[in-house]
Amino acid sequence: MTAMLLDLLRAARGAGVKISVAESLDAFRAAEVVGYNDRQTLRDTLTLSLAKTLEDKRAFEACFDLFFQRDTVTTGEDPETTSAPRPQAGEPGDHDGLSPLSSMVLNNDQAGLAAAMEGAADAIGASNISLFTQTNMFAWRMLEQMGLPELDRDIANLRGEANDEATAERLEQARAALGAQARTFMERQLTLFSAGTTREIREGALRNVRLSQLDRRDMDRMRALVREMAKQIATRYSRKRWKARRGHLDTRRTLRKNMSFDSIPFHTIWKRTRIDKPTVMALCDVSGSVAAVSRFLLMFLYSLTDALAGIRSFAYSNHLIEVSDILARREIDDAIDEVMKVVGFGSSDYGRCFADFAEIAMRDIDRQTTVIILGDARGNRNEPRLDLVKQIFERASRVIWLNPEPESLWGTGDSDILRYESFCHEVKSCGTLVQLERIIAEMMQAAQ
């Protein structure tokens, strides 16, 4: 039982459930208390002691079900058709001198075959499978362990000396069926035990891939990654809203607190500073390749709502509109599509966009506001309206310009980024998820 539970734990870790050593010890004790007889109870018990978030619970339960899922091992024969034409097949006396596997097959001993398969899987260490290319090799080894060579010899013997073509044919059929089942078994082992490794490799790569070159099929995974990263940032910054200023006595509150001691200050209370949550205004370019990055920036910001006092988002290409409402009402992906429809793929005109922005929101920018501008600053040689950016710069707490282009391209062609740079607190290149995360974490830090 211990070995089985350990395998299950390993599979669960692979599925992304975080399990510490102490927790696995607890799980063992808990399992001992409830016993192993009832699968549903065991499942509840292990879920209670191992998985500590809702997502973990779902992952663990899926893993548990997969782990204990067993197909019945069959011999590839339809039981109804076999019994009629070969009534003697069920009698063990017929198959003297055959290997155990062959007799099991001929007797249609499903339980025996299943047990043999489990035993073989254990013996060859099937849970060590880690790559999908290993499936066939492991399946073959498992069959070998079960006694496939002997079965082959039996077939040869039956065909040769015993001249029992019918039985040989049945064995041959069973051999093929067993092969297929062994492969299915190993494929399941692969999903159970290798999920962790492959996922880690894939996600590691995704964090560093350029967002504009992202494959469509990776979107879901990216979305999960963003949510996870944002959650980390949010928990770090959403709580501490007060910072003690050591050294400044808060006389009023100290006196109150110590009234019970005749106002002798046993307990001193220090003045605290309230830490303001930042208000963020995000201006996102939604044209062409920049749109991909905008999408992730918005996803990030909207996953951070807890840690922010407010977010207003604006989308622009050749003119600018506020999209906060659209984003609040819908899923990010739908929203982005709708925004695209409205703002469209016009050629960028930064000057006009800043003018629009100034009209909508300039008066709302104050010392708590962080303005994030996302764009490549390629304004098609239109007037860049530096004066407006300067005005934003003077009013806001911080202005951060995120440019999806690599730094080597800044200032080339119609890029105005170097001119805007003097009116930004920070200009950063933000091609990948990791860069984006770092920038947002820094922004939260600076606001503290």
Added chain:
Amino acid sequence: MDTQFSDQIPTIESVEAGLARTGYIPSRSISTALFLAMRLGKPILAEGPAGVGKTELAKATAEFLGLPLVRMQCYDGLDESKALYEWKYGKQLLYTQILKEKVSEVLSKDDSMDAALERLHEFDDIFFSPRFLEPRPLLKALQEPRGAVLLIDEIDKADEEFEAFLLEILSDHQVTIPEIGTITAKVPPIVLLTSNNTRDLGDAMKRRCLHLHIGYPDAKLEERIIDSRIPGIEISLRKQLVSFVQQLRGLDLRKLPSVSETIDWARAILLLNATRLDTEVVQDTLNLLLKFEGDMTIGGRAVGEMTLKARREAGIET
């Protein structure tokens, strides 16, 4: 491990039956969690939306085991002196005033300062003895002679420091008071922590607990709950109510109605003497289920259709 409950609750089924007797209908995983908590002496961390019966579970457990319930509500700024113990400063001051003469009388026999100090030392801890100790919920729970059910409500509202402070109590069932020493529970309390998930709890905390997620019940369980809370209700009406609420949970609402709202609503419907759901009754009482303006608009739009479906599911011709 812990054998104190072995006789009272030999199996998971007995927990289920025991809770049901107090009017709390648990799901299978709730009773498994409680069973394990009692057997292993581990705290339960119950998470889930508001109103699904997290706090109620503690009350029901206390009632079923016949133990006192000690409840501690967490909030931002909660500290040891409010959660664990405090010295009765007033009483201490009062006593020093009253005993002033006595003290000078005792000390008057000594001539030298040293001797007086020495004598004072003999009474050293008189003012820092259990007599002047005001036990707060945590200490109270440890001191209960027969054990207790300790409910630490909304742990996510307290700050991280307090969470760390709880660890000693949760794992060793003991607390340390500098002036007196370590106080260990004679009978470890059954601890239930609840959280509404406004923030992620620390891993250290989660590791020590059995993590129980209580979600919205399925229709069958919810019917049983309604039946146990409002015994007189007609089966067909109950079916309609539950079906309606279950449908409501499928909508895209800001705050989904939970069990406690279903119960309130069922009571209201009974008070209105309605025997079956119709659009009018539902519209009038919808504010018991939905707590936000926006939700009311969304819910209100679907009322007609959902009422029809609820009636159909309860087998009433429309």
